[in-house]
Amino acid sequence: MVYFILIANIIFHGPCYSEEASDYSFMKDATLAPKLSLFDYIIIGGGTAGCALAATLSRNATVLVLERGGSPYDNPTATDIGNFANTVSNTTPNSWSQLFISEDGVYNSRARVLGGGTVLNAGFYTRAEDDYVAEAGWERDEVEAAYEWVERKVAFEPQIKGWQSAFRDGLLEAGVIPYNGFTYGHIYGTKIGGTIFDRDGHRHTAANLLLEYANQNTVIVYLHASVHKILFTTKGID
Ligand SMILES: Cc1cc2nc3c(=O)[nH]c(=O)nc-3n(C[C@H](O)[C@H](O)[C@H](O)COP(=O)(O)OP(=O)(O)OC[C@H]3O[C@@H](n4cnc5c(N)ncnc54)[C@H](O)[C@@H]3O)c2cc1C
Structure with missing residues (x-):
């Protein structure tokens, strides 16, 4: 197997991680990351695709997920169907929804939370x-x-x-x-x-795929980890 060593330059944000989320021990705040660790795969962005990919790869390899946002499990009712409009329209700096303007001038939102668009979208x-x-x-x-x-x-x-x-x-x-x-x-x-809303109006997100399918012994998710730079090297690290 070919191993990539990837050094990610991560900006750590202050932790805002609830007690409840501590049950999900493979999800940690990025401030808890060691200075150096090696993984078979590093996935940048724990969104719709990233969570599913991490869950699958973790069956046979070690996987690190770097997600710039927090955990949707910190505020589970925010993802219920009744809070759909509030959650997607809350674009304050630490919220799960980030305002952006497309190249053709359309105002839209994109996700900033583990689970990505599946935490915000229409389902x-x-x-x-x-x-x-x-x-x-x-x-x-x-x-x-x-x-x-x-x-x-x-x-x-x-x-x-x-x-x-x-x-x-x-x-x-x-x-x-x-x-x-x-x-x-x-x-x-x-x-x-x-x-993706169940009969009780609870949203099921890509983060659920990670939680329910991943091998939790081989996957680590660092939250509040915005990746700004990736350096690739073919040399080993001592
Ligand atoms: C309002 C809205 C409604 C929608 N409704 C539907 C719908 O009903 N059905 C449907 O199928 N699709 C819908 N979509 C589209 C769908 O949600 C997206 O196409 C899908 O989520 C994209 O998946 P992705 O994995 O490419 O990106 P995302 O799910 O957006 O994941 C990207 C992840 O990367 C993280 N990230 C980004 N940059 C960095 C960085 N530098 N470092 C670390 N992490 C980073 C983000 O925080 C995010 O978690 C909707 C989208 C929106 C915005």
């Missing part, structure tokens, strides 16, 4: 279209298995309450067809896809 979940998977050259069976891996932990069938059923029926009456019922598939005409 819609669908699988990629078959054509997309084929064009990407991915193995269909492996993609299927990956989707099932995600769906076992963080995807749900949404509850269709009054206004949702009225909206669906209105679309159908107006001739917006076909109607595919509930499906995770990205299919033309679908009106009821998946959600």
